[in-house]
Amino acid sequence: MVMIAGYDHFVQLAESLQWDETELDLGPDREAWPRLGDDEAATVRGLVAGFCIAEASVAGQLGSYQSAAADDTMQAAFRAQARDEARHARFFDLVAEVVLQVPGDSPAARQDVLRRDVSAELVDLFEHRLPATARRLAEDHSGLTGAVGLYHMVIEGVVLLAGQHAMLHALEGLSSPLPGLRRGTELVLRDERWHIGFGSRVVQSAELGGEEADALLEQGETASKVWGRLITDDAIALAVKQHRRRLKAAGIKFW
Ligand SMILES: [Fe+2]
Ligand SMILES: [Fe+2]
Numbered sequence: 220m221v222m223i224a225g226y227d228h229f230v231q232l233a234e235s236l237q238w239d240e241t242e243l244d245l246g247p248d249r250e251a252w253p254r255l256g257d258d259e260a261a262t263v264r265g266l267v268a269g270f271c272i273a274e275a276s277v278a279g280q281l282g283s284y285q286s287a288a289a290d291d292t293m294q295a296a297f298r299a300q301a302r303d304e305a306r307h308a309r310f311f312d313l314v315a316e317v318v319l320q321v322p323g324d325s326p327a328a329r330q331d332v333l334r335r336d337v338s339a340e341l342v343d344l345f346e347h348r349l350p351a352t353a354r355r356l357a358e359d360h361s362g363l364t365g366a367v368g369l370y371h372m373v374i375e376g377v378v379l380l381a382g383q384h385a386m387l388h389a390l391e392g393l394s395s396p397l398p399g400l401r402r403g404t405e406l407v408l409r410d411e412r413w414h415i416g417f418g419s420r421v422v423q424s425a426e427l428g429g430e431e432a433d434a435l436l437e438q439g440e441t442a443s444k445v446w447g448r449l450i451t452d453d454a455i456a457l458a459v460k461q462h463r464r465r466l467k468a469a470g471i472k473f474w
Pocket of ligand 1 (some may be wrong): 274277303304307407411
């Protein structure tokens with residue numbers, strides 16, 4: 220039942236996909252921003268706000284996952300992922316600061332302002348539920364599969380992926396394009412794909428009970444709604460469908 224090949228190829232993949240958020244030119248985005256209509260700006264701002272909060276949170280939680288890793292290759296993959304998440308957090312914060320001109324002299328100060336633009340459920344998921352799961356994992360390493368289920372399958376596989384697709388969709392139809400934000404979002408999405416692949420592999424190597432599997436499915440359905448009106452019902456339905464398919468592909472059976 221154990222997957223012996225390890226997780227090295229995820230580490231190599233991560234290495235080949237590195238990018239630098241400071242090399243993206245946000246100048247055109249900054250010029251275009253004041254020209255956007257109110258509704259356009261509100262949608263992009265809500266999504267950027269969600270990502271500022273989400274990426275800062277996920278970046279901070281991977282330490283517990285690294286210590287609970289089953290072997291060195293898995294630990295190295297969590298470490299590579301942590302590097303990506305920190306970059307994602309810096310990228311969205313840079314967009315908030317430079318393009319949206321959100322006031323505040325630090326990422327935390329800007330997040331305080333941006334918290335008003337997202338639902339209480341989103342804040343609760345990222346700032347309470349995920350940290351609580353990581354804390355439990357730090358105390359009891361046997362909870363790794365469930366913790367990866369929440370982080371990689373539910374949060375990344377459903378919430379963040381749906382948000383990134385919604386962002387790309389919103390950016391496509393703008394009256395004034397935001398090319399730096401679009402390019403950065405595409406690069407974030409590319410990173411998230413290997414994170415989700417890695418998480419699926421961790422979950423696949425474990426044997427989940429039917430109850431745990433059902434909980435993962437249910438969590439995905441609930442979590443997909445945290446974006447509120449920023450994401451359409453169709454996009455939510457698609458995210459949940461893909462989540463179910465990914466869980467099945469990881470060999471998870473539902474009751
Ligand atoms: Fe991320
Ligand atoms: Fe990620």
